[in-house]
Amino acid sequence: MALTLSEIVAALGGQLHGDPAVTIAGLAPLESAGAGELAFLSNPKYRQQLAASQAACVIVGPAMQAAALARPAHGGACIVTPDPYLYFARLTQLWRRASGRGPKPGIHPSAVVDAEAIVDPTASIGPLCVVERGARIGAHTVLKSRVTVSEDCRIGARCLLHPGVVIGADGFGFAPNAGAWEKIEQLGAVSIGDDVEIGANTCIDRGALQDTVIEDGVKLDNLIQIGHNVRIGKHSALAGCSAVAGSATIGAHCTVGGAGMVLGHLTLADNVHISAASLATRSLLKPGQYSGVFPIDDNANWEKNAATLRQLHKLRDRLRALEKSNEQRLSEP
Amino acid sequence: MALTLSEIVAALGGQLHGDPAVTIAGLAPLESAGAGELAFLSNPKYRQQLAASQAACVIVGPAMQAAALARPAHGGACIVTPDPYLYFARLTQLWRRASGRGPKPGIHPSAVVDAEAIVDPTASIGPLCVVERGARIGAHTVLKSRVTVSEDCRIGARCLLHPGVVIGADGFGFAPNAGAWEKIEQLGAVSIGDDVEIGANTCIDRGALQDTVIEDGVKLDNLIQIGHNVRIGKHSALAGCSAVAGSATIGAHCTVGGAGMVLGHLTLADNVHISAASLATRSLLKPGQYSGVFPIDDNANWEKNAATLRQLHKLRDRLRALEKSNEQRLSEP
Amino acid sequence: MALTLSEIVAALGGQLHGDPAVTIAGLAPLESAGAGELAFLSNPKYRQQLAASQAACVIVGPAMQAAALARPAHGGACIVTPDPYLYFARLTQLWRRASGRGPKPGIHPSAVVDAEAIVDPTASIGPLCVVERGARIGAHTVLKSRVTVSEDCRIGARCLLHPGVVIGADGFGFAPNAGAWEKIEQLGAVSIGDDVEIGANTCIDRGALQDTVIEDGVKLDNLIQIGHNVRIGKHSALAGCSAVAGSATIGAHCTVGGAGMVLGHLTLADNVHISAASLATRSLLKPGQYSGVFPIDDNANWEKNAATLRQLHKLRDRLRALEKSNEQRLSEP
Numbered sequence: 001m002a003l004t005l006s007e008i009v010a011a012l013g014g015q016l017h018g019d020p021a022v023t024i025a026g027l028a029p030l031e032s033a034g035a036g037e038l039a040f041l042s043n044p045k046y047r048q049q050l051a052a053s054q055a056a057c058v059i060v061g062p063a064m065q066a067a068a069l070a071r072p073a074h075g076g077a078c079i080v081t082p083d084p085y086l087y088f089a090r091l092t093q094l095w096r097r098a099s100g101r102g103p104k105p106g107i108h109p110s111a112v113v114d115a116e117a118i119v120d121p122t123a124s125i126g127p128l129c130v131v132e133r134g135a136r137i138g139a140h141t142v143l144k145s146r147v148t149v150s151e152d153c154r155i156g157a158r159c160l161l162h163p164g165v166v167i168g169a170d171g172f173g174f175a176p177n178a179g180a181w182e183k184i185e186q187l188g189a190v191s192i193g194d195d196v197e198i199g200a201n202t203c204i205d206r207g208a209l210q211d212t213v214i215e216d217g218v219k220l221d222n223l224i225q226i227g228h229n230v231r232i233g234k235h236s237a238l239a240g241c242s243a244v245a246g247s248a249t250i251g252a253h254c255t256v257g258g259a260g261m262v263l264g265h266l267t268l269a270d271n272v273h274i275s276a277a278s279l280a281t282r283s284l285l286k287p288g289q290y291s292g293v294f295p296i297d298d299n300a301n302w303e304k305n306a307a308t309l310r311q312l313h314k315l316r317d318r319l320r321a322l323e324k325s326n327e328q329r330l331s332e333p
Numbered sequence: 334m335a336l337t338l339s340e341i342v343a344a345l346g347g348q349l350h351g352d353p354a355v356t357i358a359g360l361a362p363l364e365s366a367g368a369g370e371l372a373f374l375s376n377p378k379y380r381q382q383l384a385a386s387q388a389a390c391v392i393v394g395p396a397m398q399a400a401a402l403a404r405p406a407h408g409g410a411c412i413v414t415p416d417p418y419l420y421f422a423r424l425t426q427l428w429r430r431a432s433g434r435g436p437k438p439g440i441h442p443s444a445v446v447d448a449e450a451i452v453d454p455t456a457s458i459g460p461l462c463v464v465e466r467g468a469r470i471g472a473h474t475v476l477k478s479r480v481t482v483s484e485d486c487r488i489g490a491r492c493l494l495h496p497g498v499v500i501g502a503d504g505f506g507f508a509p510n511a512g513a514w515e516k517i518e519q520l521g522a523v524s525i526g527d528d529v530e531i532g533a534n535t536c537i538d539r540g541a542l543q544d545t546v547i548e549d550g551v552k553l554d555n556l557i558q559i560g561h562n563v564r565i566g567k568h569s570a571l572a573g574c575s576a577v578a579g580s581a582t583i584g585a586h587c588t589v590g591g592a593g594m595v596l597g598h599l600t601l602a603d604n605v606h607i608s609a610a611s612l613a614t615r616s617l618l619k620p621g622q623y624s625g626v627f628p629i630d631d632n633a634n635w636e637k638n639a640a641t642l643r644q645l646h647k648l649r650d651r652l653r654a655l656e657k658s659n660e661q662r663l664s665e666p
Numbered sequence: 667m668a669l670t671l672s673e674i675v676a677a678l679g680g681q682l683h684g685d686p687a688v689t690i691a692g693l694a695p696l697e698s699a700g701a702g703e704l705a706f707l708s709n710p711k712y713r714q715q716l717a718a719s720q721a722a723c724v725i726v727g728p729a730m731q732a733a734a735l736a737r738p739a740h741g742g743a744c745i746v747t748p749d750p751y752l753y754f755a756r757l758t759q760l761w762r763r764a765s766g767r768g769p770k771p772g773i774h775p776s777a778v779v780d781a782e783a784i785v786d787p788t789a790s791i792g793p794l795c796v797v798e799r800g801a802r803i804g805a806h807t808v809l810k811s812r813v814t815v816s817e818d819c820r821i822g823a824r825c826l827l828h829p830g831v832v833i834g835a836d837g838f839g840f841a842p843n844a845g846a847w848e849k850i851e852q853l854g855a856v857s858i859g860d861d862v863e864i865g866a867n868t869c870i871d872r873g874a875l876q877d878t879v880i881e882d883g884v885k886l887d888n889l890i891q892i893g894h895n896v897r898i899g900k901h902s903a904l905a906g907c908s909a910v911a912g913s914a915t916i917g918a919h920c921t922v923g924g925a926g927m928v929l930g931h932l933t934l935a936d937n938v939h940i941s942a943a944s945l946a947t948r949s950l951l952k953p954g955q956y957s958g959v960f961p962i963d964d965n966a967n968w969e970k971n972a973a974t975l976r977q978l979h980k981l982r983d984r985l986r987a988l989e990k991s992n993e994q995r996l997s998e999p
Contacts, residue, residue, distance in 0.1 A: 026853075026875075027853060027875050028875055028876075029875060029876070032876075083841075083843075085841045086841045086842075086843050086848055088841070088850070089839075089840070089841035089843075089848040089849065089850045090848065092849075092850050092851035092852075092853060092874075093849065093851050095851065095853060096851040096853065101817065108778070110443075110776075110778050112441070112443050112460040112461060112478070126796075127778040127796050128461055128479075128778060128794055128796060128812075130459075130460050130461060130478040130479060130496070132478075144814075144816075144835070145778070145796040145798075145814045146461075146479060146794075146796060146812060146814055148477075148478045148479055148496040148497070148533075150477075150496070151434065160836075162832070162835040162836060163796070163814040163816070163832045163835055164497060164534065164814070164830060164832050164867065164869075166479075166495070166496045166497050166533040166534060166555075169477070169495040169496055169532060169533035169555065170493075170495060170530075170532075172532065172552070172554040172555075172572065172573065173422075174422070174552055174570065175416075175418045175419045175421065175422035176418075176419075177416075177419050177422075179568055179586060180528075180550050180568050181550065181552050181568060181570060182419055182422040182423065183422065183425075183426065183493075183530070184421070184422045184425050185425035185426050185428065185429040186425075187359075187360060187425060187428060187429065195846075197836075197849070199835060199836075199838065199869070200814075200832040200835035200869040200871075201497065201534050201556075201830065201832060201867050201869055201889075203497075203532070203533040203534055203555040203556060203573075205533075205555065208425075209359075209360050209361055209362060210361070210362070210365075217846050217847065219838070219840055219847050221838040221891075222832075222835065222838070222869040222871065222891050223534075223556060223867075223869060223889060223891045223909075225554075225555050225556045225573040225574050225591075227573065235845055235846050235847060237840065237847060239838065239911070240838065240869075240891040240893065240909055240911070241574070241891050241907070241909045241927075243556075243573055243574045243591055243592055245572070245573070245591050245609070253845060258891070258909055258911050258927060258929070259592070259909055259925070259927055259945075261574075261591060261592055261609065261610055263591070263609060274629075275632065275635075276911070276927065276929060276945060276947075277927055277945040278627075278629050279592075279609060279610040279626050279627075279629060280629055281609075281626070281628070281629060282629075284629075288631055288632070289631070289632035290629050290630065290631055290632060290635075291629065291630065291631075291632045291635040291636070291639075292626070292627040292628055292629035292630060292635060293627055293635075293639070293945050293947070293958070294627045294639070294642070294944075294945075294958040294959055294960045295639040295640070295642060295643055295947070295958055296940075296944050296945060296946055296947060296948070296950075296956050296957065296958035297643055297956065297957065297958060298954055298955070298956055298957075299941065299954070299955035299956060299957045301643070301646075302941075302956075302957040302958060302959075303957070304645075304646040305642060305643060305644075305645040305646050306957075306959070306960075306961040307646075307961070308645045308646045308648075308649050309642070309645060309960070309961060309971060309975070310961055310963055310967070310971060311649075311971075312645070312970075312971040312974045312975060312978070313967075313970040313971050313973075313974045315648075315649060315652060315974075315981075316974050316977075316981060318652060318656065319652060319981060319984060319985060319988070322652070322655055322656060322659055322988055323984065323988060325659055325663070326659075326988055326991055326992075329662070329995070330991070443776075445774070445776050445793040445794060445811070461794055461812075463792075463793050463794060463811040463812060463829070465811075479794075479812060481810075481811045481812055481829040481830070481866075483810075483829070484767065497830060497867065499828070499829045499830050499866040499867060499888075502810070502828040502829055502865060502866035502888065503826075503828060503863075503865075505865060505885070505887040505888070505905065505906065506755075507755070507885055507903065508749075508751045508752045508754070508755035509751075509752075510749075510752050510755075512901055512919060513861075513883050513901050514883060514885050514901060514903060515752055515755040515756065516755065516758075516759065516826075516863070517754070517755045517758050518758035518759050518761065518762040519758075520692075520693060520758060520761060520762065534830065534867050534889075536830075536865070536866040536867055536888040536889060536906075538866075538888065541758075542692075542693050542694055542695060543694070543695070543698075556867075556889060558887075558888050558889045558906040558907050558924075560906065574907070576889075576906055576907045576924055576925055578905070578906070578924050578942075592925070594907075594924060594925055594942065594943055596924070596942060607962075608965065608968075611960075611962050612925075612942060612943040612959050612960075612962060613962055614942075614959070614961070614962055615962070617962075621964055621965070622964070622965035623962050623963065623964055623965060623968075624962065624963065624964075624965045624968035624969070624972075625959070625960040625961055625962035625963060625968060626960055626968075626972070627960045627972070627975070628972040628973070628975060628976055630976055634976070634979075637978075637979040638975060638976060638977075638978040638979050640979075641978045641979045641981075641982050642975070642978060644982075645978070648981075648982060648985060651985060651989065652985060655985070655988055655989060655992060658992055658996070659992075662995070
């Protein structure tokens with residue numbers, strides 16, 4: 001598997017400086033790339049690595065062009081493009097297509113697809129997947145192995161569902177009944193837009209009465225829990241182990257860091273960003289970054305501070321008392 | 334799929350005000366229900382929605398009867414019942430039964446069930462499930478798709494296990510041995526009572542020597558981790574992404590919020606409630622609600638407060654010093 | 667299933683005090699073991715249980731030998747060994763082997779193994795597993811049921827992968843592109859050493875360009891997320907629901923408690939221990955225990971302290987102001 005630089009710029013554009021006939025055998029990080037490998041520089045803070053890089057060619061932005069050309073190795077071969085990171089993303093896609101390794105359309109013989117499910121002929125249903133009655137799988141969508149899409153759930157076009165994903169299990173709904181729990185059957189389904197990616201073992205529950213909705217372009221990492229009746233707006237991205245509790249609404253272009261969490265029935269505006277391991281306990285209606293994590297420390301310090309934290313309210317009262325005493329003193333003649 | 338109001342009250346009781354021949358085509362939330370849909374009002378704080386609701390009929394408690402009858406739409410049609418939320422739960426069950434959509438008894442041909450497993454003939458083992466040697470599945474229990482029940486584990490009657498559930502993987506037990514880990518084979522199993530529901534991709538580990546025990550009526554949401562030797566008491570309910578570490582004992586009628594966690598070897602009394610994302614680090618022997626979460630804030634505020642928190646113990650010392658100095662001043666003549 | 671004490675010491679060593687012909691029908695905790703059962707005492711804090719134990723025989727260290735011999739039941743029968751916990755671990759292994767219950771080599775007929783995967787003939791591929799093209803499974807490695815090993819991923823020898831494990835799903839990599847996300851194809855794979863155990867539904871993502879690496883002897887519990895390009899050093903152990911974000915490097919002999927988390931691109935030195943539910947937000951280059959958890963409290967106290975915590979930085983400023991005022995007073999004549 002190899003591509004020449006001329007094949008690459010023919011496919012992806014960019015201004016090539018260097019020999020177009022050079023063959024690229026792989027993509028690699030800037031600091032470890034060797035001859036025959038292509039690297040990229042996006043973040044200016046790694047510019048030091050540029051001069052020393054042994055990469056056959058380097059993808060850079062216009063501001064780095066001079067530095068790239070001055071690189072001793074390979075006569076400073078480089079591809080100049082306005083957004084090197086985006087170029088790199090497209091290059092990985094080109095690379096994968098060229099390797100001929102993509103999923104093939106059709107239903108793997110080991111998959112269990114209900115006769116009343118509707119699967120687009122260009123979709124790929126991998127080994128040991130389950131697609132239940134009334135489910136719909138859109139064009140060019142890929143279910144890797146061991147994915148379940150439950151009754152009546154709809155997946156749009158060009159989606160990618162990784163192994164172990166569960167779409168449309170029952171939402172967690174029970175009415176209390178004399179100390180026990182009476183099940184609320186979950187009569188809604190899940191509706192997933194186009195261009196959505198869902199990571200391994202992630203779960204999206206079906207709605208209680210109406211659908212749980214994942215809009216176009218949303219990206220979900222692994223082991224995420226999406227509760228019933230949730231709506232996630234376009235192009236939002238949630239990192240691994242995050243969770244959104246039932247009936248929460250997340251706007252467009254939001255992000256949730258790893259193990260970040262949104263409580264039920266809350267609303268997050270567009271462009272709200274929740275930091276890793278932080279818990280949104282109230283609606284966040286202004287764009288911005290929100291955090292709430294106890295800072296890590298060596299265990300002995302943490303123990304002392306945590307113990308004191310349990311007295312914090314009383315400390316504030318003591319501080320107030322001192323302030324009052326001080327004010328009195330200052331007002332004394 | 335439709336039911337008349339008279340069919341509904343015939344099945345579930347309640348006092349119907351309005352035309353029993355009216356046909357209900359679906360259940361819907363109070364604020365969005367249209368003609369032909371049935372809604373309910375349980376929480377008095379939503380009573381404003383009642384007057385405006387276009388629902389064909391509304392399920393209400395006795396205290397709301399007058400308000401329901403005064404509703405302009407559909408002559409104030411309503412069903413009055415002591416517990417509207419419980420009535421609604423039962424209605425969802427009736428609806429699902431009437432739709433004929435429940436699981437069918439028997440073992441799906443794609444499931445792998447060991448010849449030495451015992452599966453009740455009324456149980457339903459869905460596609461691509463694995464039931465290992467010595468496992469027992471009780472009457473009317475449903476394993477949706479891709480569930481694993483490992484060797485010798487027992488599931489009671491009327492349980493519901495969602496896709497991806499793993500019952501009886503090895504508990505996490507190792508003895509340190511010269512810098513490496515020596516495996517402790519997990520010789521116990523898992524014992525699950527009746528009427529237990531287990532959410533998608535949730536894991537319950539087998540015991541080291543004795544069984545991990547989940548008592549009757551327990552409800553577990555998705556992506557939950559239950560360690561070896563744990564016992565969870567009757568009718569406790571754990572929300573998504575929560576975790577109970579090895580050898581912890583949770584009483585009856587407890588709840589754990591999403592991503593809440595109980596450390597190993599702890600005991601929670603009956604009726605203990607752990608808030609979302611809170612970590613029980615000590616046994617909690619008194620009923621009540623327990624919490625421990627860093628409050629979310631905009632990132633700039635959080636950073637300042639978190640940095641100060643790392644000095645909290647020293648702040649307390651400084652406060653004490655001030656208090657002493659102040660006491661001295663006050664005791665001076 | 668039973669073993670005599672003489673068979674046990676013949677296999678595992680140790681100094682037997684008591685009748686070697688006694689038959690052991692099971693292993694049990696010290697406090698509940700009955701006649702016919704074997705128990706062990708490792709932690710001296712449980713020595714009180716020793717005198718009262720009804721176990722047929724007790725495994726103890728040299729320091730407990732006298733106390734064990736003085737036990738009234740069964741004439742103080744005991745096995746003395748330098749490390750009773752390690753002895754117990756090996757005994758569980760002996761027990762399991764003797765029960766004949768281990769996995770059998772070979773590929774279960776329901777598994778889907780690509781023709782271009784390489785599976786050692788001594789490996790065991792359980793029901794409904796998926797092993798993709800180019801994957802390699804080492805000698806004596808066991809994939810329980812419903813495990814996915816994706817393209818080109820390598821698993822070493824004597825590994826144990828529990829149900830639902832996903833090795834080699836795509837890492838979470840996207841380049842922003844005009845408000846949407848452009849996929850970065852993940853061209854690396856996953857490389858797992860020897861003697862690694864991986865818990866149920868745990869996910870290890872493939873690298874972006876190079877491999878995600880799990881070194882020899884690592885133990886991962888259930889529902890863990892390992893991001894792309896991560897490296898975990900030898901004999902490190904991570905408890906359930908923990909997560910390691912992309913490109914983090916964890917040294918050898920580290921531990922991460924349940925739901926502990928390491929942010930991306932960080933480095934943990936050898937012998938770093940992260941407490942349960944704590945988030946490593948910076949590299950930790952010194953061995954030791956690190957923690958960061960808001961201490962749990964009854965909800966009313968927590969609410970007060972959490973509210974005050976949001977003002978902590980201002981409290982510190984007020985404290986400073988008081989200190990200054992106090993200093994001024996003290997410096998006054």
